Amino acid sequence: MSQQMPYTGYPQQQYGYDMYPSAQYPYGMPQQQQQMIQQQQPQLVPMQPSGALIPGMPITPGQVLEESYIENILRLNRGKVITVYQTFENNSQWNAKIFRGVLETAGRDHIIISDPQTGKRYLLLMVNTDYITADEELNYVPPQLPTGVR
Structure with missing residues (x-):
């Protein structure tokens, strides 16, 4: 016996649940839905510097995708003194x-700075970062917009 789940449009079976709970399925995911999810293969496409997807371009193994914009701006400014709030x-x-x-490096989820007076290094999480300031001009390369977009 199946019944319709609100908002999802997927049928919910009373029997045959997987044993991994989630917020939507606190007692596990129905096996029918689990099979549907396993059959779907995600299609990733490369991103332009703006973070936008380039339609129709497949990803080749080992290709690096730009997933964060702030980390790229920070990497352009390695060696500069910054203040992280x-x-x-x-x-x-x-x-x-x-x-x-001094900004040593930055990644998708972190920033590494060092205090030149003490030599102490700080690994700061991006999730806690509100904003960053610099005493000097920041290096910045604006993203290229698709043709015809201003």
Whole structure:
């Protein structure tokens, strides 16, 4: 016996649940839906510098996709002194903190800065970062827009 799930349009079976709970299926995912998900193969396409997808271009193995815009701006500014403003939810000691140092590198989810006076290095998570300032002009390469777009 199947019944329609609200909002999803997928049938829900009363029996045959997978044992991995999720928010939508707290007791597991119906096997029918699990099979549907396993049969679908994601089709990824490369991204332009703006983060937009290039339609119809397949990904080749080992090809790096640009997935973050801020990390690329930070990488263009390695060696500059920056100030990183971060907040930390539910922290009883400090809710917000300011880190200042030389930008060593940045990744999709982190920034590494070093304090030139102490030699101490900080690995800062992007998820806690509110904004970043620099005392000097930042290097920035604007994304190329598709032809005809201004």
